[in-house]
Amino acid sequence: MAESESGIVDLEIIVQGAQEGKKQELRLWLRMLSTTKLISQEIRRRLRNEFGATLPQFDLMAQLHREHDGLRLGELSKRTMVTNGNVTGLVERLETDGLVLRVTPDGDRRVTVAKLTKKGDEIFAAMAAAHEGWLRELMADVEPTIIAGLWKDIGEVKSSVNNHLSGVAFD
Amino acid sequence: MAESESGIVDLEIIVQGAQEGKKQELRLWLRMLSTTKLISQEIRRRLRNEFGATLPQFDLMAQLHREHDGLRLGELSKRTMVTNGNVTGLVERLETDGLVLRVTPDGDRRVTVAKLTKKGDEIFAAMAAAHEGWLRELMADVEPTIIAGLWKDIGEVKSSVNNHLSGVAFD
DNA sequence: GCTAAACCTTTGACATTTGAAATATTGCTC
DNA sequence: GAGCAATATTTCAAATGTCAAAGGTTTAGC
Numbered sequence: 001m002a003e004s005e006s007g008i009v010d011l012e013i014i015v016q017g018a019q020e021g022k023k024q025e026l027r028l029w030l031r032m033l034s035t036t037k038l039i040s041q042e043i044r045r046r047l048r049n050e051f052g053a054t055l056p057q058f059d060l061m062a063q064l065h066r067e068h069d070g071l072r073l074g075e076l077s078k079r080t081m082v083t084n085g086n087v088t089g090l091v092e093r094l095e096t097d098g099l100v101l102r103v104t105p106d107g108d109r110r111v112t113v114a115k116l117t118k119k120g121d122e123i124f125a126a127m128a129a130a131h132e133g134w135l136r137e138l139m140a141d142v143e144p145t146i147i148a149g150l151w152k153d154i155g156e157v158k159s160s161v162n163n164h165l166s167g168v169a170f171d
Numbered sequence: 172m173a174e175s176e177s178g179i180v181d182l183e184i185i186v187q188g189a190q191e192g193k194k195q196e197l198r199l200w201l202r203m204l205s206t207t208k209l210i211s212q213e214i215r216r217r218l219r220n221e222f223g224a225t226l227p228q229f230d231l232m233a234q235l236h237r238e239h240d241g242l243r244l245g246e247l248s249k250r251t252m253v254t255n256g257n258v259t260g261l262v263e264r265l266e267t268d269g270l271v272l273r274v275t276p277d278g279d280r281r282v283t284v285a286k287l288t289k290k291g292d293e294i295f296a297a298m299a300a301a302h303e304g305w306l307r308e309l310m311a312d313v314e315p316t317i318i319a320g321l322w323k324d325i326g327e328v329k330s331s332v333n334n335h336l337s338g339v340a341f342d
Numbered sequence: 343g344c345t346a347a348a349c350c351t352t353t354g355a356c357a358t359t360t361g362a363a364a365t366a367t368t369g370c371t372c
Numbered sequence: 373g374a375g376c377a378a379t380a381t382t383t384c385a386a387a388t389g390t391c392a393a394a395g396g397t398t399t400a401g402c
Binding site for chain 3: 212215219225243244245255256258259260279281282283
């Protein structure tokens with residue numbers, strides 16, 4: 001079919017490749033960004049209304065939840081992708097609320113280790129269960145196949161980005 | 172092949188569907204979030220180093236760039252997904268730098284319209300070009316087919332989320 | 343015309359965010 | 373063991389972010 005029209009289709013592909021194809025990455029990025037913002041805002045609102053917690057606090061507690069012995073603040077910083085200075089304030093507020101405990105180990109007094117308190121652990125468990133349900137609910141209209149595919153393909157994007165970061169080592 | 176093993180494969184699918192499948196949405200969300208954070212941080216770093224601008228400022232200017240007559244602050248708030256109060260400060264700072272102009276139209280004195288200045292327009296054009304290149308660079312390892320597929324599928328996620336927001340009208 | 347509802351922006355209190363400088367501690371080297 | 377680089381956290385200034393309340397303006401209803 002294409003050959004009988006002597007290359008018109010090919011021409012279109014080329015034109016499209018030069019015009020629209022160029023900005024595909026930009027388009028994808030804008031959509032990723034707006035979708036992530038949308039979900040974040042909804043989760044934030046629900047966390048606030050139902051638990052009086054913020055999203056960064058939830059994130060931080062999630063990391064501590066899976067490490068029963070606690071984490072050093074620097075490690076928390078890496079895992080939550082939050083700057084050091086930021087972790088300080090976050091942990092400080094959580095400690096005030098009695099959800100997190102700060103300990104300086106004997107071996108190295110530079111270090112501060114944060115742990116969930118019993119209360120923190122219980123509250124987090126409730127938040128985590130709700131959180132998981134919210135996501136299922138928000139994505140309810142998307143086929144499981146698509147969700148699995150997205151997880152895989154976004155993984156490729158993440159790898160590519162990690163390989164092209166400017167002037168920073170990657171893990 | 173599966174049939175000659177009398178349903179073992181099916182069983183695995185069922186088991187996996189009950190165990191792992193349950194948290195697929197959560198897994199996808201965590202990956203979306205971390206990937207978006209990663210890209211945001213890189214873009215922010217480059218915007219800062221090469222243009223002395225911030226990401227929210229860039230976002231806001233991008234909206235103004237495509238509306239030559241300017242936008243009301245409330246409209247800017249919707250498009251950038253930033254709260255009203257935040258837009259006020261953002262525009263204020265950009266005005267101080269001479270990139271944006273604030274005007275109150277004669278018809279309705281409740282309204283403030285923000286426009287790019289000539290300087291703002293020129294600077295934005297340079298930033299936008301660089302920005303587009305950065306994204307191509309960061310996603311360079313991802314096949315165009317996958318990028319197009321992601322754009323489409325993330326669109327489905329966005330629609331689903333919009334259909335399940337709690338207590339808010341959607342556009 | 344007066345009043346009340348609706349609309350748009352700003353303000354204020356507080357939390358989060360980054361980047362850079364400051365602080366404290368440890369480990370290494372000579 | 374004195375000095376110095378490396379490590380880990382805190383502090384600081386400036387920007388961004390939310391939410392709720394307050395401020396003007398406009399529009400409708402009467």
